[in-house]
Amino acid sequence: MLACELGLAGVEVLVLERRTEIDPTLKAGSITVPTAEALYRRGLLPPLVEEQRRAFEQVAAFVGAGERPKAPPVVGHFAGIMVGIGGVDFTDAAFRDAGPAQEVLLVRQQAIEAVLAERALASGVGFRRGVDVTGFDAGDDGVVVRTSAGTVRAGWLVGCDGGRSIVRRHGGFDFPGTDPEITGRQAVVEMTGAEGLRPGWNRTDTGVYAHGPVPGRILTVEFDGPPAERDEPVTAAELEGSLRRVSGADVTITNVLSATRYTDNARQASTYHRGRLLLAGDAAHVHSPFGGQGLNLGIGDAVNLGWKLAATIRGHAPDGLLDSYTRERHPVGEWVLDWTRAQVALMRPEPRTRALQKVVGDLLATPDGATYLAKQLSGVLHRYDLGGDHPLVGTGAPDLELADGSRLGEHCHDGRPLLLDLADSPAVRETAERWGERVHVVTAKAAAAMPITGLLVRPDGYIAWVSEGAGVEGLADALGSVARPVAGRSDRDRYRDRRSDG
Structure with a gap:
């Protein structure tokens, strides 16, 4: 995702990927609203709609439904306590209009990776598979990266290389x-004896296990410390032993199609940026998979960092823009770590915790509790402190429908800041002229009456400025927070010169 964002901004970027193909191991199976919005704003949603259709068919096959469901029956779970979608108040103000993005939820990580790899290659991004990074030397003006395929010199090095990140470890980031x-x-x-397993999440005296929501999918949690060996293949015997211990069912696993181990190790780098080195995704933070937040957290890091790093490289970033990456994303990562820690605490198989589980279950069964969980899991509560007095500043932009039939998200495909002028205001356009083509200005009326007359939406989809009247107070400052004004010649001409100079 980061490579796509940088490539969209015209930055030369090279991805080094040690795997020769997409990892088929079972990983995240759903996405949050901000992730779906990020993909939608770049025109990447259509192939994922088909992926979700297949996911619904798998769920229907597991539960024996005669008709494919149009939406999942639950919004998610907290420590295995399932919360039905029927109890959620979707009229809550936090559930903004996300347009087509709000219809996409069940998408496998492998499908997203395939879509992003195709987009990256189509954007001219360099992509080398089967290449290991073995070390690097970072200086004030760049990085020399040593790989299994030779040496690469670059201006910047971003570690998107997972929980055991070599960039984080060799770069001196604390964790x-x-x-x-x-x-x-x-x-x-594939197994026999599955009839002895209850579907869904189940607590026992020895741990937690889950069965479904697709055929053959199992999960176990045992509170016996971390695994002695993380890198050894997960065998049928290991899975069978764990599932029998936790469930008590006489199951026999005859074939392993995909398997992985995990722990609740929860760590976070204090900063995501040191000199010419940056971290994103699991390289910056690790946690258990409960709640399915890891994929979404990484995508959020990438879309926040991408435009800021591109602006820094191209020379039109405001002072301190790159430093805002850690300032904005670190609290979101910290929340995810605490969210997963709380779930592990609530899963412990002991009497006091079981009593607490009943209390939490009762709370989540209320409309307020179900709505709270849905807002947290969906990511709609995530916001950045961008200053300003309007309550929408710092939140994700709603996908406003415009009178010409287009939607806000459709005007974000090029990755530039979007200044939406809903009042046909000469003052708005005059103010924006100083930024030239660094800002995409769209003048259009909203399809429905609303108090908002103008919006400045950052490249990552978050609102930097809102107007509800004819004035432009604060607009110049907000524009200056996303890009430097253009001095003299147009940004496009200056960019062409830089490209022609190599």
Whole structure:
């Protein structure tokens, strides 16, 4: 995702990927609203709609439904406590209009990776598979990266290389957090004796197990400390033993289609930026997979960092823009870590925790509790402190429908800041002229009456300025927070010169 964002901005970027193909191991199976919005704003949603259709068919096959559901029956779970969609108040103001993005939820991580890889290649991004990074030397003006395929010189190095990131370890980033207490296993298998397993999430005296929501999918959690060996293949015998211990069912696993181990190791780099080095995704933060936040957290990092790093490289970033990456994304990562820690605490198989589980279950069964969980899991509560007095500043932009039939998100495909002038205001356009083509100005009326007359939407989809009248107070400052004004010649001409100079 980061490579796509940088390539969209005309930055030369090279992806080094140690895997030769997409990892088929079972990973995240759903996305949040901000992730769906990010993909939608770049025109990447259509192929994922088809992926979701297939996911619904798998769920229907598992539960024996005669008709494919149009939406999942639950909004998610907290520590295995499922919350039905029927109890959620979707009229809550936090649930903004996300347009087509709000219809896409069940999407496998592998499908997203395939779509992003195709977009990156189509954008001219360099992509080398089967290449390991073995080390690097970072200086004030660039980085020399040593790889299994030779040496690469670059202006910047971003570690998107997972929980055991070589960029983080060799770059001197600290990584404080809490130690693990569980061994979790997740797999898709073929087995006999599955009739002895209850569907969904189940607590027992020895741990937690889950069965479904697709055929053959199992999960176990045992509170016996972290696994002794993380890198050894997960065998049928290991999965069978864990599932029998936790469930008590006489199951036999005959074939392993996909399997992985995990723990609740929860750590986060204190900063995501040191000199010419940056971190994103699991390289910056690790946690258990409960709640399915890891994929979404990484996508959020990428869309926040992409435009800021591109502006820095191209020389039109305002002072301190790159430093805002850590300032804005670190609190979101910190929340995810605490969200997963709380779930592990609530899963512990002991009497006091079981009593607490009942209390939390009762709370989540109320309309307020279900709505709270839905807002947290969907990501709609995430916001950045961007100053300003309007309550929408710092929130994700709603996908406003415009009178010409287009929607706000459709005007974000080129990755520039979007200044939406809903009042046909000469003052808005005159103010924006100083930024030239660094800002995409769209003058259009809203399809429905609303108090908002203007919006400045950052490239990552978050609102930097809102107007509800004829004035432009604060607009110049907001524009200056996303890009430097153009001096003299147009940004496009200056960019062409830089490209022709190599």
